[in-house]
Amino acid sequence: MIEERSTGQCNCGAVRFEIRGRLPGMYQCHCSLCRRQSGAGSNAATIVRREDFDWLAGLDSISQWRKPSGFQSHFCNVCGCPVPNPFMAEKYLWIPVGLLDGAHSEIVAHVQLESRADWDVVTDAPTMLPHMPENIDDFIEYLYASSQR
Numbered sequence: 619m620i621e622e623r624s625t626g627q628c629n630c631g632a633v634r635f636e637i638r639g640r641l642p643g644m645y646q647c648h649c650s651l652c653r654r655q656s657g658a659g660s661n662a663a664t665i666v667r668r669e670d671f672d673w674l675a676g677l678d679s680i681s682q683w684r685k686p687s688g689f690q691s692h693f694c695n696v697c698g699c700p701v702p703n704p705f706m707a708e709k710y711l712w713i714p715v716g717l718l719d720g721a722h723s724e725i726v727a728h729v730q731l732e733s734r735a736d737w738d739v740v741t742d743a744p745t746m747l748p749h750m751p752e753n754i755d756d757f758i759e760y761l762y763a764s765s766q767r
């Protein structure tokens with residue numbers, strides 16, 4: 619059996635990474651932080667387990683910004699792309715899916731719809747939430763379960 623792999627990189631190629639196994643479902647967050655961080659109406663991301671993730675290059679090219687509330691943004695200090703960042707004691711990595719070379723997955727949830735921009739057009743997904751899910755572990759399980767097509 620051939621194991622599925624996904625690779626990704628920032629615009630300049632300094633930061634590169636790989637995800638092993640089937641990619642979980644993806645989600646878009648429409649909150650103001652994600653909006654500014656992405657420069658768009660929402661970001662598009664997924665969350666993977668640490669053991670399924672490998673850095674291939676560029677750890678020393680990553681800068682970090684952390685808001686006291688806990689929101690964090692890691693980005694390539696050469697080209698400015700958002701890049702994966704670890705959270706929950708490095709149990710998981712948040713993955714900006716626009717960096718993936720090809721994503722065999724789909725958007726399964728929109729979150730923070732209550733704070734979306736007036737001009738933001740949102741297409742239907744199986745899960746539409748006005749806020750962030752309260753239980754992030756359950757949300758991650760949902761993303762993984764959504765990839766069992």
Ligand SMILES: [Zn+2]
Pocket residue numbers: 628629630631632633694695696697698699
């Ligand atoms: Zn870069």
Ligand SMILES: [Zn+2]
Pocket residue numbers: 647648649650651652653730
């Ligand atoms: Zn957000």
